[in-house]
Amino acid sequence: MKPSLKYWIFFGAIYFAIISIIVASLIGAWASLNEAQQIALGEMFNKLVPFPLLGTITILFIIGALINLLFNDYIVPTLKLAESARIISASNPEHRAKIKSSSKEIQYLVEIINQSADAFVEIQKDVAGKIAVAQAALDEERTRLAALMSVLPHGVIVCNTDGQILLYNQQAQKLFQDNPDAATKNSQTQGILGLGRSIFSILDRNPIVHGLEMLHKCHASGRTKMVNNSIITLHTGLCLRVNMAPFFTEKKSKKVISGFVLTLEDMTLQIESDNRRDTLIQSLIDEQQKELENICDATASIRKNPDLDQNERQFYRDKIDQASRALQLKLSEARESYALHLHALNKSENVLADSLLEVISNNISKRFTIKVTTLAPKDIWLQLDSYSVVQAISHLAGLLSTHLNISELLMTVTANEDHSIELIIAWPETAASQALIETWQTIPLLTDSKGNRVTLKDTLGKLSGSISSLTGSTGETTGVMVVFPPIDQDHRLAMQCEVEHRPVSYEFDLFNRREWKELGQTPLRKLTFVVFDTETTGLNPSKGDEIIQLGAIRIVNGQLLYHEVIDQLVDPKRFVPQESIAIHGIQPALLQGQPTIDKVLPHFHTFVENSVLVAHNAAFDMRFLQLQEEKTGIIFDNPVLDTLLLSSVIHPNQDSHSLDGLAERLNVTIVGRHTALGDAIVTGEVLLKMIPLLEAHGIYTLADTLAAAAQSPFAKTAY
Numbered sequence: 001m002k003p004s005l006k007y008w009i010f011f012g013a014i015y016f017a018i019i020s021i022i023v024a025s026l027i028g029a030w031a032s033l034n035e036a037q038q039i040a041l042g043e044m045f046n047k048l049v050p051f052p053l054l055g056t057i058t059i060l061f062i063i064g065a066l067i068n069l070l071f072n073d074y075i076v077p078t079l080k081l082a083e084s085a086r087i088i089s090a091s092n093p094e095h096r097a098k099i100k101s102s103s104k105e106i107q108y109l110v111e112i113i114n115q116s117a118d119a120f121v122e123i124q125k126d127v128a129g130k131i132a133v134a135q136a137a138l139d140e141e142r143t144r145l146a147a148l149m150s151v152l153p154h155g156v157i158v159c160n161t162d163g164q165i166l167l168y169n170q171q172a173q174k175l176f177q178d179n180p181d182a183a184t185k186n187s188q189t190q191g192i193l194g195l196g197r198s199i200f201s202i203l204d205r206n207p208i209v210h211g212l213e214m215l216h217k218c219h220a221s222g223r224t225k226m227v228n229n230s231i232i233t234l235h236t237g238l239c240l241r242v243n244m245a246p247f248f249t250e251k252k253s254k255k256v257i258s259g260f261v262l263t264l265e266d267m268t269l270q271i272e273s274d275n276r277r278d279t280l281i282q283s284l285i286d287e288q289q290k291e292l293e294n295i296c297d298a299t300a301s302i303r304k305n306p307d308l309d310q311n312e313r314q315f316y317r318d319k320i321d322q323a324s325r326a327l328q329l330k331l332s333e334a335r336e337s338y339a340l341h342l343h344a345l346n347k348s349e350n351v352l353a354d355s356l357l358e359v360i361s362n363n364i365s366k367r368f369t370i371k372v373t374t375l376a377p378k379d380i381w382l383q384l385d386s387y388s389v390v391q392a393i394s395h396l397a398g399l400l401s402t403h404l405n406i407s408e409l410l411m412t413v414t415a416n417e418d419h420s421i422e423l424i425i426a427w428p429e430t431a432a433s434q435a436l437i438e439t440w441q442t443i444p445l446l447t448d449s450k451g452n453r454v455t456l457k458d459t460l461g462k463l464s465g466s467i468s469s470l471t472g473s474t475g476e477t478t479g480v481m482v483v484f485p486p487i488d489q490d491h492r493l494a495m496q497c498e499v500e501h502r503p504v505s506y507e508f509d510l511f512n513r514r515e516w517k518e519l520g521q522t523p524l525r526k527l528t529f530v531v532f533d534t535e536t537t538g539l540n541p542s543k544g545d546e547i548i549q550l551g552a553i554r555i556v557n558g559q560l561l562y563h564e565v566i567d568q569l570v571d572p573k574r575f576v577p578q579e580s581i582a583i584h585g586i587q588p589a590l591l592q593g594q595p596t597i598d599k600v601l602p603h604f605h606t607f608v609e610n611s612v613l614v615a616h617n618a619a620f621d622m623r624f625l626q627l628q629e630e631k632t633g634i635i636f637d638n639p640v641l642d643t644l645l646l647s648s649v650i651h652p653n654q655d656s657h658s659l660d661g662l663a664e665r666l667n668v669t670i671v672g673r674h675t676a677l678g679d680a681i682v683t684g685e686v687l688l689k690m691i692p693l694l695e696a697h698g699i700y701t702l703a704d705t706l707a708a709a710a711q712s713p714f715a716k717t718a719y
Contacts, residue, residue, distance in 0.1 A: 006075070011067050018059055022052070077101040079653045081110060086650075088117045090692040092667040093124055155264035158247075161257060163199040163208065175238065175264055176202050192606055194564045196528050196556040199262070203242075207232050207352065210381070211244045212260060219246065219257055229349035231267070231356075231386050239359060241265040241349060267387070271359075274391060275367055282367070282398050284330050291323040298323075350487075353380040353413040353421070360390055360411065364397045370406065376413035382421055383487050384463055392456045393425065396440050396480075404430045410479075419486035424470070424479060431476030437469055519639065520703035524691050527702060529555040529641075530607065531614040531684035532566075533676045534621045535584040537576050541623045546572035547597055548586055550604060551676030553684050554611070558691075560684050566607055567677040569594040584674045598632045601625075605634050612702065616659045616683045618642035639702060643686055645709040650693045657714070662686050 033041065077099045084097035096117060097110045155172030159165055176193045191201025199208060211228040218226050228244040247259040298316040302308065308316075357374035364372050393411075400406045410426040441456050460467055463484060470479035532552035538545035552566040569586070571594040581587065615621045618640050625636050647657040654665070663670050663682055666689040670682050694700075699708050709715060 006071075011064060014063050014067070015060060018063070019056065022056070026052075073101045073103040074106060076653065077103070077106045081106070081113065083651050083653060085113050086693060086696055087665060088113075088120065090696050091689040092665065093117065093121050094667050095665060152263075155262075155266075157193075157199065157262045157264065158259065159199050159262070160259040161212070165193065165195055165197050165199055166259065167195075168193060172264055175240070175266060176234075191609075194554060194556075195561055196554075197610070203234075204232055206378075207242070207350070208244070211242075211350070212257075215244065215246045215260065216257060219255075231349050231351040231359075233355055233358060237268065239267045239271060241267050271363070271387075271390070275363060275394075278391070278394060278398065279367055282402070285402060288327060288330070291326050294323040295320050349383070349386060351382050351384070351386050352378070353382055354378060356382060356386060356389070357411055357413065359386070360393050363390060363394045364409065367394065368397055368401045370397055370401060371408045372411065373408065374411045377415075380413055380415055380421060381487060382413075382484055384465075384484060385459060388454070388456075388459045392440075392459065395443070396425065399436060399440055400427060400430075400432065403436060404432055406430050421484040421486070423482040423484070425482070426470065426479030428478055431472060431474065431478055434469060434477055437477055437480060441467060520706070521701050523700055524694065524702065524705060525558055528611040529614050529684070529687065530611045530638075531555060531680045531687060532604075532608075532621065533615060533679040533683065534624055535586060535674070535676050536624065537572050537574060537580055539620075541620075541627055544574070545624075546570075546574055547624050548572050548576065548591055549584070549676040550600060551678070551680040552604065552607060553677070553680050554607075555614075555684055555688070558688060560681065560688070562681075565677060565680075566604060568600050570597050570600050571595065572597075597628060601628060601632050601634045605636065608636070608638055611638060613638045613640045614643065614683060614687055615640070616643045616662075616679070616686075618644070639706065641687070641705060642709060643683055643690065645712040645714055646687075646690055646694065646705070648712045648714055649699075649708045650690065650697055659683065659686070666690070 030038065030041075081097055081099055084095060084099075087095045088097075096114050099106060099110050101107060152169060152171065155175045156167075156169045157165060157172050158167040173193055191197065193202055207230045211230055214228055215226055226246060230242050230244070232240050232242050234240065241264075243263045243265075245261050245263075246257045247261065248255045249258040298319045302313065302316050305312075353376040354374070357376050361372040361374050364370055397409060400409075404427070406427045406429070408427070408429065410424075410428065412424045412426075414422050414424075416422055444455050456467070460482065465482060465484045467480060467482050469477045470481055472478045530552050532550065534547045534551075535549035536545050536547055547570050550566060550568050550570060554561045554564045569591055571591045573596060576586070576588045576591070613622075613636065619642070622636070622640060629635050643659070643662065644657055647654075647662050651657070651665070654661070659679065659682060660670065660673075662668070663686060666686055668682060668685045668689065671678055673679065673682070694705060694708075697708070699705055
């Protein structure tokens with residue numbers, strides 16, 4: 001109940017009680033008189049009435065003055081003092097009560113509370129000193145881990161068993177940054193890499209789940225050191241080699257897998273480099289044939305005409321010399337190119353059959369004018385050296401293109417009755433000689449780590465596979481069938497390896513997070529927030545004002561993630577008034593060439609998925625977003641918290657609920673005020689300090705918070 005309402009209830013109750021006593025006394029006195037006395041008193045009534053009436057009015061003013069003194073000097077200061085004490089104990093120990101009251105008792109209580117706050121701060125400093133010693137050692141280990149993560153050549157992502165991201169390094173972040181060129185070619189949207197987000201928003205779910213199942217199976221069989229390998233292609237065109245290793249925790253004296261670490265190796269550039277190398281080989285073959293024909297023509301002309309004059313003979317000699325030099329130059333280029341490929345990628349990894357065929361098809365289509373048709377079930381897995389297989393089949397396509405001029409290849413993958421995997425490569429319209437197929441199988445394409453030359457037969461031999469020709473009715477070869485053995489799920493999908501011990505041990509809260517229940521019942525401390533703010537051309541979104549800057553920052557597990565932010569200027573396509581510029585300082589020249597709001601909102605919408613939106617005076621910012629729904633089709637249906645409303649809930653007796661006033665009360669340093677990202681960061685820090693104050697009011701969950709905010713007197717503000 002508000003103090004003002006209490007004031008009037010208290011005032012009315014006392015006044016009613018006094019008047020009731022006076023009236024009751026008069027009635028009692030009147031009843032005790034005899035009839036003659038009552039008649040005599042009635043004749044004097046007109047003269048007696050003004051005095052009781054004047055007394056009643058006097059009593060009214062006296063009671064009002066006393067109650068006003070009581071409320072202003074005792075009740076309201078006590079409520080403010082209670083709010084200050086709660087701020088000191090729950091959020092800002094440096095805060096001190098400053099209460100205006102003429103009451104010596106209240107001032108004495110203020111001094112006692114402030115002295116207690118000083119003692120509390122001293123105790124905190126003593127505890128903080130001890131914590132700092134332990135934290136220094138932890139920070140040293142954290143620094144080592146950060147240094148290790150930063151220098152690793154590959155991306156690293158750590159996840160819990162639900163696929164939520166716990167940690168990642170910059171190399172991983174670079175792999176998943178938006179590729180504008182790829183985005184224009186593919187309409188799919190890729191999730192954002194960030195703490196607390198799902199790994200399945202950026203990587204295909206099936207290989208990750210499959211790998212985790214294999215790790216669980218191998219762990220159940222008694223092995224604890226495992227790494228699972230797979231190859232995954234992204235819609236942006238990247239081809240990643242993914243290694244998965246598990247984390248373990250003790251539960252009921254039993255080790256269980258509680259998470260996994262992924263290392264990501266970008267194979268795209270190497271595959272492209274190999275394509276360039278193979279293109280050079282093909283070019284070398286074509287140029288050799290051309291130059292050799294020139295040499296043969298020149299030597300044949302000299303032999304047929306032994307009586308050539310000196311000029312003609314010199315012409316043919318120059319022709320032979322020119323062709324020889326061209327061959328020498330091409331061979332030199334080929335030697336330099338092969339120097340970059342001395343070591344084959346002979347690792348064995350798990351790959352989906354349809355993904356492998358897609359990679360092969362893309363390679364062949366880019367290098368040759370050959371149409372490739374592929375067919376493979378979604379659930380067939382292969383364990384092989386995908387790099388060698390891709391290069392070998394692409395080389396076969398090159399031979400067929402050069403010697404047979406084929407225009408189409410058919411590739412299918414099936415599983416036979418023995419669970420072996422059969423890869424069929426067919427060119428039904430043209431027949432090839434068996435000699436050409438034998439040449440393809442025996443030409444060394446790569447070298448292993450020891451420098452030994454490796455052929456396709458060698459590669460298949462290591463995999464216990466085989467290759468056979470498919471012949472037509474005339475005996476000519478119209479295709480080949482490569483057979484890969486069935487995968488041993490226990491021994492081959494999760495290969496044993498020694499993992500170097502790292503003297504680093506961390507507890508990640510997300511490791512222990514269960515599946516989220518109904519969002520409304522989730523504690524505030526467990527929610528993921530996106531705190532945002534906008535700068536605009538004016539204060540009237542319904543009258544055409546537009547957003548000119550959008551800033552946002554994520555909060556996960558009570559931590560502001562300063563590396564996961566949005567700070568974007570927006571071209572409003574309209575005039576920016578000078579009075580608005582005076583507030584935010586954004587000159588119109590800075591907005592020229594910036595993306596428009598319809599280009600910015602899709603990224604922001606992805607950024608805020610599965611999170612609670614937070615803003616100060618959120619009704620204002622949300623109105624701007626709602627007015628864009630019809631234009632962009634983007635709807636923000638996230639739950640929204642407003643720190644302005646929450647301030648009025650936890651500090652109903654304070655005079656100011658502005659962001660500056662809140663920051664001052666909660667000891668939040670303001671940096672970059674009236675910039676979108678600066679205000680979002682301040683609001684985020686304010687929110688984190690509000691959570692313990694909300695809990696002190698019995699407000700623990702999102703549902704509790706939304707219900708309390710709805711009761712705020714500011715909740716009905718509209719724009």
